[in-house]
Amino acid sequence: MLLKTTQKISSDFLIVGAGIIGLSIAYNLSKKFLNKKICIIEKESDLGQHASGRNSGVLHAGFYYHPESFKAKFTKLGNLELTKYCDEKGLKIKKCGKVVVAKSEKELEILFELKKRGDTNGVEIYLVNESELKDIEPNAKTYKYALWSPTTSVISPIQILQSLKSDLEKQGVAIYFNTPYRKKLDSNTVIGGNYIFEYEILINCAGLYADKIAKDFNLADNLHIVPFKGRYLECYSTPQIKRNIYPVPDMRNPFLGIHLTVKTEGGVKIGPTATPSFWRENYEWLDNFRLTEFIEIVKINTKLFFRNKPFREIAIEELPKHLYTKKYILGKASELVKNLNISNLKWGKVGIRAQLVDTQKYEIVHDFVIQKDKTSIHLLNTISPSFTASFPFTRYVVDRYIGSGSSYEFR
Numbered sequence: 001m002l003l004k005t006t007q008k009i010s011s012d013f014l015i016v017g018a019g020i021i022g023l024s025i026a027y028n029l030s031k032k033f034l035n036k037k038i039c040i041i042e043k044e045s046d047l048g049q050h051a052s053g054r055n056s057g058v059l060h061a062g063f064y065y066h067p068e069s070f071k072a073k074f075t076k077l078g079n080l081e082l083t084k085y086c087d088e089k090g091l092k093i094k095k096c097g098k099v100v101v102a103k104s105e106k107e108l109e110i111l112f113e114l115k116k117r118g119d120t121n122g123v124e125i126y127l128v129n130e131s132e133l134k135d136i137e138p139n140a141k142t143y144k145y146a147l148w149s150p151t152t153s154v155i156s157p158i159q160i161l162q163s164l165k166s167d168l169e170k171q172g173v174a175i176y177f178n179t180p181y182r183k184k185l186d187s188n189t190v191i192g193g194n195y196i197f198e199y200e201i202l203i204n205c206a207g208l209y210a211d212k213i214a215k216d217f218n219l220a221d222n223l224h225i226v227p228f229k230g231r232y233l234e235c236y237s238t239p240q241i242k243r244n245i246y247p248v249p250d251m252r253n254p255f256l257g258i259h260l261t262v263k264t265e266g267g268v269k270i271g272p273t274a275t276p277s278f279w280r281e282n283y284e285w286l287d288n289f290r291l292t293e294f295i296e297i298v299k300i301n302t303k304l305f306f307r308n309k310p311f312r313e314i315a316i317e318e319l320p321k322h323l324y325t326k327k328y329i330l331g332k333a334s335e336l337v338k339n340l341n342i343s344n345l346k347w348g349k350v351g352i353r354a355q356l357v358d359t360q361k362y363e364i365v366h367d368f369v370i371q372k373d374k375t376s377i378h379l380l381n382t383i384s385p386s387f388t389a390s391f392p393f394t395r396y397v398v399d400r401y402i403g404s405g406s407s408y409e410f411r
């Protein structure tokens with residue numbers, strides 16, 4: 001394709017992707033480097049077209065994650081900081097908490113493990129019995145014990161993105177919509193849309209395409225995004241559910257299981273499912289079909305299936321449910337509550353997780369990944385709970401890799 005690249009745009013920091021990670025990197029950079037020029041390029045015409053605008057909207061508390069992980073390090077703090085941001089800006093936030101309920105003796109073991117992780121991660125979390133659960137969320141049902149997390153809450157992701165955009169514009173950050181990253185020209189220049197962008201440091205926050213861009217910089221050699229689709233059912237009035245209700249997760253995979261989330265505007269969301277998606281932006285039917293992606297993703301999924309036992313077990317369990325009928329989702333939800341008397345259900349927006357797989361070890365990667373070279377930083381596997389963790393996680397990236405002082409040094 002012959003591109004008519006007419007204009008050269010120079011900046012100190014060039015960010016690719018205006019999801020929550022790209023916007024909060026810009027937010028932290030603009031606070032730290034007052035006089036530096038920051039540009040963001042975004043391939044879509046508006047905010048929130050991908051994961052950041054298509055998620056459960058939950059500010060997680062931080063008890064699920066392995067204590068050594070970035071997820072554990074930044075989720076509790078991220079919850080606190082985004083709560084403060086919503087309160088200060090007057091954005092919607094429902095401080096409703098959440099319960100995790102068990103179905104069997106076997107699930108109790110995982111419940112106790114989650115309680116331990118929560119304690120290690122310094123998260124406020126309580127083990128409650130059935131009668132205590134009744135006082136907290138009368139409609140939830142459990143086997144013997146449940147977990148009660150008072151600090152989990154629900155926000156409006158789109159409102160937060162819009163508020164950040166307006167903060168950034170006031171700070172002089174330029175956001176170029178309809179401007180896809182196309183290719184690297186040299187270590188300080190890339191083509192984005194019809195422009196040539198010159199920069200000192202590029203930060204790749206491209207979500208579902210972050211691995212592709214990292215590969216353009218000869219990074220992420222053994223890392224590939226294998227997208228997983230999440231479908232939701234939504235309804236607008238359910239007075240009998242006041243708090244988020246989650247099942248005990250299958251700790252072998254990074255997903256939390258179909259749950260009930262209270263919405264900020266009233267009603268509940270049920271989901272998300274977790275089935276492989278065969279190309280990256282496959283939201284509905286043949287949306288955004290790309291043959292090369294399809295072939296690549298089928299190949300990786302097939303190899304994972306044969307080489308990774310836990311993945312195979314999950315796939316065998318999950319694949320038959322690929323069509324995810326309403327009946328199946330409602331069946332899963334009804335395992336969590338005594339009375340699921342919900343009417344007027346509609347399909348909600350589908351979300352796709354940018355899940356990374358290590359194709360050398362044929363393992364699913366569980367934590368956020370940071371890779372860098374001399375002039376670029378690449379944020380990969382920014383899966384859940386990266387919305388919650390976004391503020392402190394991106395501040396860590398800025399502080400750890402971009403030194404302070406009158407002129408920054410890149411470490």
Ligand SMILES: Cc1cc2nc3c(=O)[nH]c(=O)nc-3n(C[C@H](O)[C@H](O)[C@H](O)COP(=O)(O)OP(=O)(O)OC[C@H]3O[C@@H](n4cnc5c(N)ncnc54)[C@H](O)[C@@H]3O)c2cc1C
Pocket residue numbers: 016017018019020021022041042043044048049050051052053054055056057058059060179180181182205206207208209210229230272350351352353354382383384385386387388389
């Ligand atoms: C179903 C689902 C439920 C979730 N629930 C929660 C939750 O309850 N709580 C929570 O904390 N997290 C949740 N998450 C995770 C959270 O949504 C993501 O971790 C987070 O939104 C990732 O943000 P991001 O900025 O990395 O990616 P994105 O939001 O995908 O942003 C990346 C941006 O990069 C742009 N881009 C891509 N390629 C290019 C290119 N070539 N050039 C320019 N721009 C490009 C895209 O258009 C996009 O706008 C959920 C995710 C899913 C899918």
